[in-house]
Amino acid sequence: MISKLKSHSRVTEVDATCKLIIEAYNKEDLSADTYITSVFDHLKTKSKALSNAIRQDKVESELDALDTVRDELVKSAHYLLIGYVRNPNQTYATAATAVKKVYDKYGIKMINESYAVQSSLSESLSADMARPEMLVHINTLPGVGEAFTALGTAQSNFSTAELKYKEERSKFDEKESATSIKKEVCHIINNDVVFYIGAMAKSNKAVYGNLALTVDKIIDTNNTTVMSRRKTKVEA
The missing domain is CATH 1.20.1440 (de novo design (two linked rop proteins))
Structure with missing residues (x-):
């Protein structure tokens, strides 16, 4: 089961994590899967919007x-x-x-x-x-x-x-704030990418297994950073 991206991750953390997930997807040949292709097309658009909003x-x-x-x-x-x-x-x-x-x-x-x-x-x-x-x-x-x-x-x-x-x-003239776009990116990753890739990896490990493992590792690395930061604040 793939971990979900922590919603309280910082905007820049979500931006970086999203780019890594897209990079991992681009290394796989899933062009025959029209659903996941459309999901990542949407994610790429939102990723660009998030980066632009952060710059602004x-x-x-x-x-x-x-x-x-x-x-x-x-x-x-x-x-x-x-x-x-x-x-x-x-x-x-x-x-x-x-x-x-x-x-x-x-x-x-x-x-x-x-x-x-x-x-x-x-x-x-x-x-x-x-x-x-x-x-x-x-x-x-x-x-x-x-x-x-x-x-x-x-x-x-x-x-x-x-x-x-x-x-x-x-x-760029992004109309939405970086915080607002971050929420959309988290939603796509958690409800579309994680859910779908996780399910498909179980039924067709040969095609989706590698991407599922990579996405899980990327998200887990981010979540560990987030949880470590929150733990430090509590202890302080």
């Missing part, structure tokens, strides 16, 4: 992380300027007041805007801070120039990642 999720996650970085730099510049405005050193206070007046046109509130709006505001802020009359004040304040340079770099990194994200979406 990964790029989106990277984008979120870069957005967090620029948000923190916006806040850092905000509080740095407030500190200088309140500084008893009049030179610092005067320069900071001039810089903050321009900064406040964009302000810390920009971090609550959409990606596109924040990018536009961030780029405009960087352009304003690069003006010669602003650099005079900025260069008077230790750390402020570095803060705005870091923000500009963070914005550039975000824009690059956002372009990559949009390119990925245009290529």
Whole structure:
């Protein structure tokens, strides 16, 4: 009897296991079996969709992380300027007041805007801070120039990642989440592949036996990893 794939396997685990099962199937000549051929055609389609969805999720996650970085730099510049405005050193206070007046046109509130709006505001802020009359004040304040340079770099990194994200979406544009597709893949493997191959291996071992053993081993390897992880969590 072939083991069933653990439904609480991670998305990436299901993706990897599915690919191995398809690879094992491709090594066998079961073209005469129209049922299993249709099952694996469906599984291959879902496997591709799952891989694409995982890629999209990964790029989106990277984008979120870069957005967090620029948000923190916006806040850092905000509080740095407030500190200088309140500084008893009049030179610092005067320069900071001039810089903050321009900064406040964009302000810390920009971090609550959409990606596109924040990018536009961030780029405009960087352009304003690069003006010669602003650099005079900025260069008077230790750390402020570095803060705005870091923000500009963070914005550039975000824009690059956002372009990559949009390119990925245009290529694949999966409507379902990776988690949703994972459930479908598990269902096909457990209810179609495992059930059918297991039954056919008993009645026609010569044709289906090798694939049944391979699929069982692939799934068992994954399940062992999953159970080991869950056991570790319980013990911890």
